[in-house]
Amino acid sequence: MTDEREGAPNALSGAGASRRRALVQSATGIAALACALGGCATSTKVQGNMTKEQAQYQDHPSGLERCGVCRHFIPLTGCEIVAAPVQSNGWCQSYAFL
Numbered sequence: 321m322t323d324e325r326e327g328a329p330n331a332l333s334g335a336g337a338s339r340r341r342a343l344v345q346s347a348t349g350i351a352a353l354a355c356a357l358g359g360c361a362t363s364t365k366v367q368g369n370m371t372k373e374q375a376q377y378q379d380h381p382s383g384l385e386r387c388g389v390c391r392h393f394i395p396l397t398g399c400e401i402v403a404a405p406v407q408s409n410g411w412c413q414s415y416a417f418l
Contacts, residue, residue, distance in 0.1 A: 368401040
């Protein structure tokens with residue numbers, strides 16, 4: 321007896337290849353978007369060297385002002401003005417809103 325579905329695996333393998341290609345392309349696109357939004361791109365900001373005492377830095381926010389939304393903050397633990405480490409929930413006198 322001949323199975324009428326003998327051609328089916330070839331047809332499915334072609335469909336599987338395009339599904340696989342679409343999955344890889346979408347995963348690559350999602351990874352690139354996450355990288356761009358997450359800050360994987362190189363930053364032009366340079367770490368500052370002012371002491372925490374000079375900047376009157378504190379490890380807690382001042383009202384709604386906090387390092388994480390300051391224009392000088394470098395994601396994770398950096399700052400263009402104050403020497404690292406700087407907490408995203410911290411604050412100093414050099415605070416400037418984005």
